[in-house]
Amino acid sequence: NAGVMQNPRHLVRRRGQEARLRCSPMKGHSHVYWYRQLPEEGLKFMVYLQKENIIDESGMPKERFSAEFPKEGPSILRIQQVVRGDSAAYFCASSPDKNYGYTFGSGTRLTVV
Amino acid sequence: SQQGEEDPQALSIQEGENATMNCSYKTSINNLQWYRQNSGRGLVHLILIRSNEREKHSGRLRVTLDTSKKSSSLLITASRAADTASYFCATDSGGYQKVTFGTGTKLQVIP
Numbered sequence: 001n002a003g004v005m006q007n008p009r010h011l012v013r014r015r016g017q018e019a020r021l022r023c024s025p026m027k028g029h030s031h032v033y034w035y036r037q038l039p040e041e042g043l044k045f046m047v048y049l050q051k052e053n054i055i056d057e058s059g060m061p062k063e064r065f066s067a068e069f070p071k072e073g074p075s076i077l078r079i080q081q082v083v084r085g086d087s088a089a090y091f092c093a094s095s096p097d098k099n100y101g102y103t104f105g106s107g108t109r110l111t112v113v
Numbered sequence: 114s115q116q117g118e119e120d121p122q123a124l125s126i127q128e129g130e131n132a133t134m135n136c137s138y139k140t141s142i143n144n145l146q147w148y149r150q151n152s153g154r155g156l157v158h159l160i161l162i163r164s165n166e167r168e169k170h171s172g173r174l175r176v177t178l179d180t181s182k183k184s185s186s187l188l189i190t191a192s193r194a195a196d197t198a199s200y201f202c203a204t205d206s207g208g209y210q211k212v213t214f215g216t217g218t219k220l221q222v223i224p
Contacts, residue, residue: 042214042215043156044214091155091156093156102146103158104148104155104156105155106155
């Protein structure tokens, strides 16, 4: 079992560019969650998705951020027109249902220069 | 302050000693989980304890949960240098399945 796969591991973007972060959940997991970890802070929930549906996006910034989990392929977290404050580690987790512990990927470290 | 606060923020012990970390939370939960994060790496799920459980063991790990006090503790026995990492508790408050993490405890085990 390959676990939760996130790529890229590291991503450098200039201000104003777009960042696309990918997450492939564990086999058999249909629930995907994105979290952001700012330096010296804990993880903050961003969005919860199931296949083709956004269930809860209450943690997502209102602008520039979007997420999807299509029927086929990985979940994508997209950040448009990145700013320095978007620099963080972005973690994806998946679970088979809400009664199981979440398995996290190794994260994508986004650096905006 | 946020759900899931770990205490202490940092802990330094000698190899072989036991390490105890505590987590307090505010709202009722379905379950509580502990994770480890090595520097620059992703989170590793250690153990999940459900709200109707009081204690759980996994190898050198022992987790307790006191729902009346809204607190949990993680005990690592006979610590090793490889246990050096940050440890986070995460609470699942149900509803959507929202997991909230605290800011973590940085554990340093000195060889």
